[in-house]
Amino acid sequence: MANQAVGVIFSNIHDENIPELSRHRTMASIPYGGRYRLIDFVLSNMVNSGIMTVGIVTKYNYQSLIDHLGSGKEWDLARKDGGIILLPPYSDETDAPYSNRLEALKGVTGFLARRKEDYVVISDCDGIFHLDISDVLRFHEEKHADITMVYHEEEDVESSYYVTLDPDGTGRVKGLKINPPVKGKGKFNLYVNVMVLNREFLINIIQDAVTRGLSSFGRDILTKNVDTLKIFGYNFEGYYAGISSVNKYYRHSMELLDRKVRNELFGARDIYTKVRDSAPSKYIKGATVKNSLISDGCEIEGTVENCILFRGVKIGKGSVVKNSIIMQDTVIGSNVQLDCVITDKNVMIRDKRHLAGCETLPYFVAKGRML
16 A cells, blocks of 8 residues: 555654754654664655655755765665655745744645645654554544544653554544643653654645634644544554654663664664675774674774664774763764764774763764764
């Protein structure tokens, strides 16, 4: 069924939740798991489900996203008809970038109107999970739904922006809350920012919202019409990691060191990403590596334990790096000690430096810094 759907991905929504890593890039292009970007997961979910036309809504700081996506060939989306289509942040009526999701959708109605598919799959880039979108589309059609929202049962909500659903026994959403005041421990049906709609229905509700001067897709369309629209919730029961803060980014990245998590996330279907032809990693005599993910092109002369090393990282002699995420082309000198540290790309840490954070507050080093 997915070949009857077109994808729309928001690349900049939620940038404000993780400003440390989105200062120079979109949320979509934040590095993850040693060799991936956040967009790789949602884009691979769509491609694996048979969606071959994907519009990516941009706003700002998207040069790294363009560099990463290229022609789309890694996702089999280098096509004359369809493939990856970058959608600018402007509508036909204004030269100012959109300020909310509804304005962004209004700006892409021309793209949607030109498509022939029956359905639209809308997704953000803040979720790490393996989802068969074909199952969601079948559920949507079987329920004769206007809107199907994918949710995941969570016991710990820690975010400045989230939506909770209250579905009944049939899956029909009877209640929908945006930014509810309750946080912390408990059971929540957390919307994972993936939605299916009929294409013509989506165009109609966007045009109607614009003519009535509405400003919020969530509050003005979803919550106010939950009783009249046929909104259904699809319960996703697999592994899900929502990246809503730098702490969540660190925690979920460290979960990749668990083999069960890796098997669930990467075992069923491939997660595609940009290929970089690098030499294999080099382990110099005396190097020690334990329970870590090491990408290609690294050079290790010290000790690495419980870490994720991206491509091209260098660890100097006598250095001890633990519980850390070291991004691409970072150079760590000799006799350095790092614990619970996140370095962005192209960081230089000189000899004999000691940096430490904690699991709930990792020490972050910005892109290109020298310490």
